[in-house]
Amino acid sequence: MIRRLIASLILLSLSFPALSDLMRYELRVDGLACPYCAYGIEKKIKALEGVNKDSLEIKLNKGLVIFEADTDSPLTEQSMKTLINDAGFTLRQYKVLSINSREKPE
Amino acid sequence: MRSDENILTKWGLPVVALFLTGTTSAHDPVFGVGPHVLYKDGIEIHAGAHQEKSDERTTESEFELKYGITGDWAIGAGISYISSDSHDGTEKGRGPSKLFTKYRFWREDTFAAQESAAIFGQVIFDDGENNHHNVKREDNDYLLGLAYGYEGRKWYRWASVRHRFNADAEGGIERPDVWKVDLVGGIRFTPSEYQEPDWVWMLDLNGEIFEHVSQPNKQLGGEQWFSSPGLMWTYRNVALKAGVQFSISDNLSSDQKGDDYRTLIEFEWHL
Numbered sequence: 001m002i003r004r005l006i007a008s009l010i011l012l013s014l015s016f017p018a019l020s021d022l023m024r025y026e027l028r029v030d031g032l033a034c035p036y037c038a039y040g041i042e043k044k045i046k047a048l049e050g051v052n053k054d055s056l057e058i059k060l061n062k063g064l065v066i067f068e069a070d071t072d073s074p075l076t077e078q079s080m081k082t083l084i085n086d087a088g089f090t091l092r093q094y095k096v097l098s099i100n101s102r103e104k105p106e
Numbered sequence: 107m108r109s110d111e112n113i114l115t116k117w118g119l120p121v122v123a124l125f126l127t128g129t130t131s132a133h134d135p136v137f138g139v140g141p142h143v144l145y146k147d148g149i150e151i152h153a154g155a156h157q158e159k160s161d162e163r164t165t166e167s168e169f170e171l172k173y174g175i176t177g178d179w180a181i182g183a184g185i186s187y188i189s190s191d192s193h194d195g196t197e198k199g200r201g202p203s204k205l206f207t208k209y210r211f212w213r214e215d216t217f218a219a220q221e222s223a224a225i226f227g228q229v230i231f232d233d234g235e236n237n238h239h240n241v242k243r244e245d246n247d248y249l250l251g252l253a254y255g256y257e258g259r260k261w262y263r264w265a266s267v268r269h270r271f272n273a274d275a276e277g278g279i280e281r282p283d284v285w286k287v288d289l290v291g292g293i294r295f296t297p298s299e300y301q302e303p304d305w306v307w308m309l310d311l312n313g314e315i316f317e318h319v320s321q322p323n324k325q326l327g328g329e330q331w332f333s334s335p336g337l338m339w340t341y342r343n344v345a346l347k348a349g350v351q352f353s354i355s356d357n358l359s360s361d362q363k364g365d366d367y368r369t370l371i372e373f374e375w376h377l
Contacts, residue, residue: 031215033257034133035300036340039376040145040177042300043343058300061259063217086146086177090215 021098023074024055027065028093029084032058040087041065048075048083063092068099133257136336136349136370137310138288139266140255141224143210144174144376150182154372160365162192166201178210178224188236199236205229206249219258226251232273243281245273262292262306282326285315292338303341310334312351316358328358330365343376 046053055068077094084091134140152170172182186201208226228249251268266288272281292308318327336349351368
């Protein structure tokens with residue numbers, strides 16, 4: 001009986017699609033003075049897997065970089081710090097918000 | 107007197123001044139050098155042309171590729187084509203090729219502003235077909251420099267100093283080394299956003315100081331100063347830069363002729 005129950009639970013869990021979060025990232029970036037130089041940030045963020053390319057906003061006058069990404073695990077602050085530094089700037093603040101939990105087809 | 111000496115005197119100032127650009131990048135001044143480099147793994151395609159007018163008119167077209175090794179270190183290579191118009195006619199040919207690098211060793215990022223400093227170097231190879239006014243070099247020339255820059259949403263300021271080590275001309279004739287200093291201010295009247303066309307207006311003060319070299323019957327050396335209005339237009343990953351250098355002061359050896367003016371236009375594309 002217990003074996004049947006466990007097997008049923010396993011089958012049931014496999015039948016569910018994987019869950020992933022659509023996250024909104026807000027990065028406060030220092031050094032953002034010129035739009036031409038900020039292109040490196042656009043290029044590097046758009047190269048990340050799961051990033052909604054249309055969602056990317058670079059707000060120079062507010063020093064903000066905003067984008068949405070649908071990844072299995074959230075992009076870490078350390079990875080964002082490295083990315084921003086490689087683009088030639090400094091990550092000052094990292095904020096991530098879960099927009100919703102939605103199903104990601106397997 | 108050897109003909110080479112006449113030639114050396116004739117080109118004295120313009121030729122050693124040529125190719126003093128080549129390590130500029132992105133939001134750097136038009137004629138000076140700033141500390142900007144490329145983002146890591148970035149590629150820059152750079153095409154430009156500049157013209158110098160003295161007794162002769164020299165036009166150089168150049169093509170450069172740059173690569174960002176890190177977010178603070180870039181390398182590049184360039185080729186050029188030179189056309190020289192003089193009383194003796196027009197000479198055209200491939201100019202010297204060059205390799206260059208720039209390393210931003212200090213960067214201070216604050217809200218909407220960046221202040222930084224970089225060192226840079228360049229090798230100008232002795233491989234051109236057209237060697238500017240027919241003066242052939244015996245070896246490569248080298249350039250070393252230091253650049254500082256402050257970039258804000260509205261105001262810009264840069265300062266740089268460069269030293270070009272010139273190899274002797276063919277026949278062992280000494281060419282003067284050159285110090286070059288640049289002080290530049292810039293303003294963005296409208297603080298545009300990322301996806302908008304962006305305009306930055308600049309004004310350079312450029313000085314060129316030539317070491318004194320004594321030739322038989324000739325003296326080379328002195329200094330010349332330029333005032334240089336310039337403009338930079340960018341849109342996302344594309345940039346256009348243009349400027350004019352006007353001579354405002356010179357204290358050159360009587361055997362040398364300085365440039366009356368220089369013009370420059372450059373196109374950059376970041377990939």
